Amino acid sequence: MPRRRQRHMPGSGSDGTEDSDSSAEREQTNSSESDGNVPKRQRLTRASTRLSQSSQVSLWFDSFTPDTPDLKRAADHDESPPLTPTGNAPSSESELDISSPNASHDESQAKDQANRDSDKDLSHRPKRRRCHETYNFNMKCPTPGCNSLGHLTGKHERHFAVSGCPLYHNLSADECKVSSEKNVEEVKGQEESNSRHATRHQTPTSKQSRYKEQVAEMRKGRNSSLQKEQKEKHMEHRQTHGNTREPLLENITSEYDLELFRKAQARASEDLEKLRIQGQITEGSNMIKTILFGRYELDTWYHSPYPEEYARLGRLYVCEFCLKYMKSQTILRRHMAKCVWKHPPGDEVYRKGSISVFEVDGKKNKIYCQNLCLLAKLFLDHKTLYYDVEPFLFYVMTEADNTGCHLVGYFSKEKNSFLNYNVSCILTMPQYMRQGFGKMLIDFSYLLSKVEEKVGSPERPLSDLGLISYRSYWKEVLLRYMYNFQGKEISIKEISQETAVNPVDIVSTLQSLQMLKYWKGKHLVLKRQDLIDEWKAKEIKRGNSNKTIDPTSLKWTPPKGT
Numbered sequence: 001m002p003r004r005r006q007r008h009m010p011g012s013g014s015d016g017t018e019d020s021d022s023s024a025e026r027e028q029t030n031s032s033e034s035d036g037n038v039p040k041r042q043r044l045t046r047a048s049t050r051l052s053q054s055s056q057v058s059l060w061f062d063s064f065t066p067d068t069p070d071l072k073r074a075a076d077h078d079e080s081p082p083l084t085p086t087g088n089a090p091s092s093e094s095e096l097d098i099s100s101p102n103a104s105h106d107e108s109q110a111k112d113q114a115n116r117d118s119d120k121d122l123s124h125r126p127k128r129r130r131c132h133e134t135y136n137f138n139m140k141c142p143t144p145g146c147n148s149l150g151h152l153t154g155k156h157e158r159h160f161a162v163s164g165c166p167l168y169h170n171l172s173a174d175e176c177k178v179s180s181e182k183n184v185e186e187v188k189g190q191e192e193s194n195s196r197h198a199t200r201h202q203t204p205t206s207k208q209s210r211y212k213e214q215v216a217e218m219r220k221g222r223n224s225s226l227q228k229e230q231k232e233k234h235m236e237h238r239q240t241h242g243n244t245r246e247p248l249l250e251n252i253t254s255e256y257d258l259e260l261f262r263k264a265q266a267r268a269s270e271d272l273e274k275l276r277i278q279g280q281i282t283e284g285s286n287m288i289k290t291i292l293f294g295r296y297e298l299d300t301w302y303h304s305p306y307p308e309e310y311a312r313l314g315r316l317y318v319c320e321f322c323l324k325y326m327k328s329q330t331i332l333r334r335h336m337a338k339c340v341w342k343h344p345p346g347d348e349v350y351r352k353g354s355i356s357v358f359e360v361d362g363k364k365n366k367i368y369c370q371n372l373c374l375l376a377k378l379f380l381d382h383k384t385l386y387y388d389v390e391p392f393l394f395y396v397m398t399e400a401d402n403t404g405c406h407l408v409g410y411f412s413k414e415k416n417s418f419l420n421y422n423v424s425c426i427l428t429m430p431q432y433m434r435q436g437f438g439k440m441l442i443d444f445s446y447l448l449s450k451v452e453e454k455v456g457s458p459e460r461p462l463s464d465l466g467l468i469s470y471r472s473y474w475k476e477v478l479l480r481y482m483y484n485f486q487g488k489e490i491s492i493k494e495i496s497q498e499t500a501v502n503p504v505d506i507v508s509t510l511q512s513l514q515m516l517k518y519w520k521g522k523h524l525v526l527k528r529q530d531l532i533d534e535w536k537a538k539e540i541k542r543g544n545s546n547k548t549i550d551p552t553s554l555k556w557t558p559p560k561g562t
Contacts, residue, residue, distance in 0.1 A: 037426055068399075069111075080413050085439045104269045106480075107173055127287040134207050140160070141159055141160055141161070141162070141165050141167075141168075142161075142162060142308065143162060143165045143167050143244060143245075144244050146165055146167045146168070148160060149173055150166045150172070150173025150176055150177075150421070151164045151166070151173075151176065151269070151271045151273070152164045152165065152166055152169060152176055152265060152266050152271055153176065153180055153266045153270045153273070154173075154176040154177040154178070154179060154180025154181070155180060155270070156273060161272065161312060161313065162308055162309065162312075163265075163268065163269045163272050164269045164272070164273060167245075168244070168245055168246055168391050169246050169265065170245060170246055170248065176266075179262070179266070179536075180266070181463065183263065183266075195282050211236065213344065214353045215256060218254050218255065218256040219240070219254045219256060219257065227251075227512055230250075230251050231463060233248065233338045234247065234248050239264060246350060249261070250460075268373040268474055272312070287300075287303055287311070287314070288300050288303075288304065288306065288310075288311055288313070288314060288315070288316050288378065289314045289315060290314075290315050290316075291315070291316045291317070291375075291378065292315070292316070292317045292318065292329070292332065293318050293320050294320035294406060298378075298429075298430055298431065299430075300378040301378065301379050301381075302377065302378060302379065302380065302381050303377075303435040303535075304374050304375075304377035304378045305374070305377070305386055306325065306374055308327060309327075310327060313327060317329060317331065317332040318375065319332065319335055319336065319339055319341075320404075320406060320407060321339060321341040321342055321343070321344075321404055321405075322339055322341040322368065322371075323368060323371035323372055323375060323407075324339075324371065325371065325374070341404075341405060342403075342404035342405060343356070343358065343398060343400075343405035344358040344360055344368065344396040344398065344405070344407075345358070345360055345364075345365045345368055346358045346359050346360035346361060346394075346396075347359050348556070349395075349554065349555055350444065350549075350553055350554050350556070351553060352546070352549075352550050353546050354399050354400045354401070355397065355398075355399060355400075355440070355546070356397070356398050356400060356405060356407075357395055357396065357398075357444060358395070358396045358398065358405075359393060359394075359395055359556070360393070360394040360395075360396055361392040361393060361394075362389035362390050362391065362393065362412075363389075363391045363395060366389060366390065369392070369394050370386065370387055370389055372396070372410060372526055373385060373386045373387075373389060373425075374386055376410070376425065376427045379427060379429075379430060380425070380427060380463055381463055381464075382461050382462075382463055383425055385424070385425065386505055391414055391416075392412045392413065392415065392424060393412065393413055393414075393415055393559065394410055394411075395410060395411055395412070395413070395441075395444065395445070395448075396409075396410040397409050397410060397437065397440065397441060397444070399432075407429060408428065408432045408437050409426070409428035409429055409432060409437055409438070409441050410427060410441075411423045411424075411425065411426035411427070411441050411444075411445055412424045412425045412426075413445070413448075415559065419457075419459075420454055420456055420457065421457060421458065421459040422446065422448065422449045422454070422456025422457065422458070423445045423456070423458040423459060424440075424459045424502075425459075426438075426441055426442070426445075426458070426466060428441065433465075435547065436545065436547030438465075438469040438546065439463060439469065439472065439547070440478075440548070440549055442469060442470060442473045443473065443548070443549045445458075446499070446500045446501065446547050447551055447554060448556070448558075449500040450500045450551075451554070451556065451557075451558060452558045454500065455496055455497070455500055455501070455502055455503075456501075456502065457501075457502035457504070457505055458470060470505075471509065472513070474501060474505055474506070474509040475509055475512075476535065477499050477501060478495070478506065478509055478510065478513070479517075479531060479535040480535070481495055481498070481499060482527055482532055483532050483535070483536060490525050492507065492525070509536070510525060512559050513528070513531060514526075514528070515527075515531075516530055
């Protein structure tokens with residue numbers, strides 16, 4: 001009887017020790033040769049498992065911060081479970097590819113090992129890189145004299161906005177770090193105490209009562225007014241730094257309230273930093289995305305130079321009557337409760353139905369006109385005038401209802417224009433576009449030119465929407481003049497004098513309509529009856545619309561030079 005060959009269990013030697021790689025491979029080869037009738041299937045021994053594990057571990061650690069000692073310990077650790085191709089630890093033994101007939105022992109060992117390792121702390125693994133916190137070192141903090149180092153929260157090494165600038169808040173980077181460590185200790189102490197939610201409907205504890213008394217005592221100890229030396233220090237700081245630094249806050253309120261305010265500032269700065277990391281805001285852009293204006297929420301189109309502390313918010317709240325801009329809905333609600341304005345300042349020079357036009361002098365109502373220019377810049381690309389509003393008159397069109405006169409649009413013009421510009425800037429608010437208000441504003445500007453007995457033209461360059469509106473208006477004016485003209489000879493000069501449109505604009509419009517021809521050394525104006533009939537059909541279909549300017553409703557005299 002032939003001697004039966006003893007088969008070793010995979011992964012163990014005859015002496016109970018672990019096989020080497022060479023002996024394991026030789027054992028696998030001998031087993032496959034002796035069992036000729038067994039199908040040839042790949043057997044995963046302890047050595048091959050360890051080999052595949054080490055290769056997968058190296059791939060898994062490539063996405064982590066390299067650390068040679070930890071890598072070596074993790075690679076030499078025999079009890080760590082093999083990893084799946086996804087780089088995560090296997091959740092069950094089904095993810096291990098063990099298909100040998102005698103692998104039940106290995107399966108049970110792997111299952112027990114996986115259960116043990118699932119309860120272990122994986123703190124020995126290196127931490128992931130925070131690739132999304134990379135800083136753009138070309139960016140600089142807008143605060144003069146700041147090197148962009150440190151952060152108001154004390155948790156970041158650099159900052160790029162005023163909200164996180166220690167220098168702007170009259171602090172140093174080290175002071176911010178010390179304050180951050182102190183806040184962390186206070187948070188830990190609060191976590192160890194009873195939860196606030198557990199005592200929400202109960203009487204205050206003795207500890208809470210004592211803390212309340214301490215706060216009351218600290219608030220009583222504040223100075224009611226600044227001393228003379230303190231006032232001089234505050235004024236000197238303001239004159240030296242202006243708006244580039246935060247005003248000095250010491251001795252204005254109690255130390256307790258000042259500390260609460262500092263904590264709120266740091267928390268707001270941390271929230272802004274999280275939004276910056278997530279890509280929701282971008283340093284340096286200061287782009288206001290939306291504004292809340294009356295009952296409308298408007299998406300902005302272009303950048304407007306609002307103050308930095310407002311522009312970085314991304315959302316602005318504007319009073320629709322006085323045009324004051326605010327940071328939050330609460331501030332807007334409080335402002336609207338006490339705002340006495342229901343229409344623009346200045347003189348009402350036109351009214352027909354619910355449509356009114358107010359003449360606002362930039363010299364007399366400087367703040368309102370500046371706010372109007374800042375608002376208009378959100379929807380105009382080529383506007384460059386924001387604060388120098390004194391040489392201009394603003395004509396603001398509104399639509400009235402039982403709550404007040406709502407802003408529809410406006411146009412501005414110079415008080416003394418050497419080139420006879422009757423419009424410097426014109427805007428129709430987005431919620432009133434494509435309703436005929438743009439043509440009403442243009443028509444009103446030419447009506448003023450007629451009263452002044454001048455020929456007017458808009459200031460260049462025109463925006464895209466402005467050019468479309470003016471082209472449409474000039475076309476309508478010329479076709480109406482052609483329809484009412486009964487003579488045989490027509491003069492561009494006569495058209496200009498009657499319509500107050502500049503001859504250059506008339507010629508360009510006639511050329512676009514193919515109504516101007518050059519024949520035998522003379523320019524001829526063709527009366528295209530098809531275009532006139534088409535315009536007349538639209539006029540009849542439009543009917544008696546209230547979106548037209550009535551010259552009899554104008555109560556205005558040309559202002560004298562100021």
